[in-house]
Amino acid sequence: MGDPGLPKLQFAPFSSALDVGFWHELTQKKLNEYRLDEAPKDIKGYYYNGDSAGLPARLTLEFSAFDMSTPTPARCCPAVGTLYNTNTLEAFKTADKKLLLEQAANEIWESIKSGSALENPVLLNKFLLLTFADLKKYHFYYWFCYPALCLPESIPLIQRPVGLDQRFSPKQIQALERAYDDLCQTEGVTALPYFLIKYDDNMVLVSLLKHYNDFFQDQRTKITVGVYDPCNLAQYPGWPLRNFLVLTAHRWRGSFQSVEVLCFRDRTVQGARGTAHSIVFEVRLPEMAFSPDCPKAVGWEKNQKGGMGPRMVNLSECMDPKRLAESSVDLNLKLMCWRLVPTLDLDKVVSVKCLLLGAGTLGCNVARTLMGWGVRHVTFVDNAKISYSNPVRQPLYEFEDCLGGGKPKALAAADRLQKIFPGVNARGFNMSIPMPGHPVNFSSVTLEQAHRDVEQLEQLIESHDVIFLLMDTRESRWLPAVIAASKRKLVINAALGFDTFVVMRHGLKKPKQQGAGDLCPSHSVASADLLGSSLFANIPGYKLGCYFCNDVVAPGDSTRDRTLDQQCTVSRPGLAMIAGALAVELMVSVLQHPEGGYAIASSSDDRMNEPPTSLGLVPHQIRGFLSRFDNVLPVSLAFDKCTACSSKVLDQYEREGFNFLAKVFNSSHSFLEDLTGLTLLHQETQAAEIWDMSDDETV
């Protein structure tokens, strides 16, 4: 029954202002916390009543929106909201927006009826945010809603809006500002969304809503209320007034017929505070139908075209490409955690520092797989240059890299990783690894060079977590195997035949601090233990063998007299990809095991058992046979006469350092074989054979 003669009050709606930081944080929450959880989430925004003229009234959501305890920015007014983030675009589209709005409106209505909105007026500033985050494309779909309860009829303006300076004297304005500031300070808030006002020529008082009884006890027909108003328009209040007017009508219509509204606007221009541009008007309080039912509500934001529809923001274009690449790379990994492997500890993988010895076919494929796993720290060592046959099998090189004699592989590989993913920390060392049976000259600079190479390699192994042995000769694996065993680093070894491969983790010796006597627990494994397969169950990591444990001949110069097909690693082209991928997957599985490199080795027999990690088995070795498309998982014990990891070798290395190594480089097989006792073993074997033959003859 509004008065047709009076103009009706109209309101300027909020514009949602969703910061890039908000979307970034939503991305993180979705990936790391919400995952597939679609339950509503509490979020928090704010609005400001001090914007320059011309700006729309904005409700801002920043990266901090997800932390309800985060302080509201100074002089801003908080708004609390509910986030509905769907898992699919389809769910986003089909969400029941009417129902969501009704639910929110009802909560507001209940807070009005119960009086809790008087106690905590922020309850009137409720908003909804419906989102779908397409994290593959960085497209964010959203629909914002600020529910406003509707009065049964429109609200007649008794007095049109005028500037505060037309109603208040400068002194009154000053008094208002002081009163407002004091109340904020007393309450410990950044802003008062709604407040009560009393004034006369000499003073202005403000009060909290909840004190209305005391505050308004001497009022007759009219009260004055203040609203923190984000709107800039001279003729219209902003959206927050709406629910407050409903509260006012519901609460005080019985006592007062009209209400004077101060839309409090509080701007600082060139250091001077100004609230004089606030607006004041008077409305006749509508006849509220005192039905307990919630009034109908409106509030879904229009889209950019002015229609009812969602908005979309494409952040793939405005984010820093390199940062975008980083978060995109993380995405696929984090997706694994959502549904498939919730217990996956990605940090253990992503943070691991990998040293790749060999940047050839295996090295390139291992590096590619490490990149896929998000490993950020990869270092290559190689002394070869890229030749024309390499790029088709070594997936970090191209034809251009072969020109002019070829780039050094280690450096080119590191460069390529940066080109693939700028966020990676990749380095290359173009250096040789000294080898047993490849003498280093005592008379020339070569000895010094070998010394430097050994020191460099020792430093590199020390500063990495996992050492990959990916060379193409047996003897080049010896030195890093010894150093890594001594430094207790996890070693992953891969080697190719024509259509067979072995991928293995070296046994990881027990930590040194457990006492010298316990340095290498595998000592106690007599060779007799190697007999009988039943002994190969439940072998812990520290008892496992290394690449050299199965050999009874020390490594030597294997390249010297080989034909071309022996020099090239001639293998079926798919083999290196498979072995390289499995080497990394084995590392990841080991890292996921709570005992890491000390984990008990899984064997083929364990395939039917409960796996020890969320990713499955942690074998000692994977031996693959491409012609049969088959893998087996052998387990073997450390050998007490091993030329690389036995205590005799490690002790000498740790005592004598380079002097010991130089002896190995310059000597024939027999030096290591004498040291480890292999020579004696050979003699005994021979003696046994001779005995057998005589024995036969005497029969």
Add this chain to the structure above:
Amino acid sequence: MGDPGLPKLQFAPFSSALDVGFWHELTQKKLNEYRLDEAPKDIKGYYYNGDSAGLPARLTLEFSAFDMSTPTPARCCPAVGTLYNTNTLEAFKTADKKLLLEQAANEIWESIKSGSALENPVLLNKFLLLTFADLKKYHFYYWFCYPALCLPESIPLIQRPVGLDQRFSPKQIQALERAYDDLCQTEGVTALPYFLIKYDDNMVLVSLLKHYNDFFQDQRTKITVGVYDPCNLAQYPGWPLRNFLVLTAHRWRGSFQSVEVLCFRDRTVQGARGTAHSIVFEVRLPEMAFSPDCPKAVGWEKNQKGGMGPRMVNLSECMDPKRLAESSVDLNLKLMCWRLVPTLDLDKVVSVKCLLLGAGTLGCNVARTLMGWGVRHVTFVDNAKISYSNPVRQPLYEFEDCLGGGKPKALAAADRLQKIFPGVNARGFNMSIPMPGHPVNFSSVTLEQAHRDVEQLEQLIESHDVIFLLMDTRESRWLPAVIAASKRKLVINAALGFDTFVVMRHGLKKPKQQGAGDLCPSHSVASADLLGSSLFANIPGYKLGCYFCNDVVAPGDSTRDRTLDQQCTVSRPGLAMIAGALAVELMVSVLQHPEGGYAIASSSDDRMNEPPTSLGLVPHQIRGFLSRFDNVLPVSLAFDKCTACSSKVLDQYEREGFNFLAKVFNSSHSFLEDLTGLTLLHQETQAAEIWDMSDDETV
């Protein structure tokens, strides 16, 4: 016993001139023919007596050196040789050069003693070539030898060398040229290495060595011999004279004390022939010790430094880089044939044309493996653009490819292949593949676009040999599966789960010309056949199932309502490398089988049996389980109600073409299910279930 008063005759040795073409051909012979065979090989060179002054006497070996029947270049003189190509540098270095020289010298000596050198004087022009070809680096090590038998003493010059024009009148010179040319023509040779000469003021006669008796019967104390002389020096003859003088001494010392030697040099300058610069001198024939033993010999060429040692030529720098890349890529492949898989038919692999549907994680890895196998024809189809998360898992893309919204994958992938190996023929088609349940609009251009896409896809499948299905949805595989089945193309399908994969070859229907009734032999396979594993032995390729044969639901829109982890193929990063590599290795194994796609499928049980190809098994499917590092090889039969490869579908497609396809795209599941009889099957199954329940209740 030489006359100390007379100067001694000295000889200018040959310089070996080994053409780039020779080394290229040696490379080919080594790779394709000799392989590990180190047995001596006959080769053939030539020398020329018409070079400009200042050039050394050269013995030239070209690409034609390996073909003994190849004609000698005009006016050149042939030389026959023996190639000793070693497999290793070590064997090259340790070859017994003294023995090789002695053997060759002895052959020459025997040919002199037996008189066969008179019949065929080329036997005196024997050379040796010891080589080692380092085909990884294109370094060629060689040592050339032109064995010269040594007389027991040096040869005294009775008359110092003078120009022919100082001995012969112009008329005599002309007569000599004519006589020489006539004899060459009569004999049908390009040059006469050695010949006999008689002359007086009015005439010059020449004759073959074997006619010496008749020719020299009127001579007294001196004879004149001619030698085709590659040397340019005015005072010295070239090397070929040496063995001829030994023959002369051995053969004629008894009759004549001295011999006049014409070193025949035959130059064409500015169109005018000239032999006047030939030299003539007279030597006293040495006293040959008529021992039957071979005289000692010399002849190993000095190296560039003037010492006794081998030479090395590095062709990696002077060959065309792209050609070098091509031959280098072939090298690794051909190496496989040498020792490991002599029966490997590389041509079948290298020449295959591969169509890769999908240029994502699987597509990139499949392409990489195809490159490794030397496949030269690769075509990509994809409609996606490269996003930031791609490069770390899709090894044909880099960060730069993601900028500005991302390059189209299919085009970028083809570009990358060219960058890796310029010899590849790679193309990309940025297009969509229409899918069942993804309606194409009848009112807009979309229907026409779908029609064009279908036609394009049909043409692409027609023009390729192997079709790889590497997409990330089930329904996008349907159309190419149908078209490829209809066109009888080998289909290799790969699909990833989180840590599982399937790689399979589709059953290859029998050729159409076998009669319509036999079009799809799998019709007769009733579903009852699917029971019982014993039926899965010895299933030929034409009875094998396709990707859709195991499904009882037609493909539809599977992307519409999926969460992010379902949309992304979330998989362990190593998985795509393994599956991609296996997809190619499966194709290669199938191609090696004499029956190709019709080959009987190998199963896990066949792992212990004799493999059907030189590369091993040819399974139907490889299902991999990364958590167990395990693969199994299931075999399944074609399903007569298959929504892709059953005769009902293929018949309709072949009759109605796009009209049929459009119905599938625009319809729900039920269209294909009705067509194939799946609907009926569902109803029967349901009926059976109801029956079972009632049955239970009545009990």
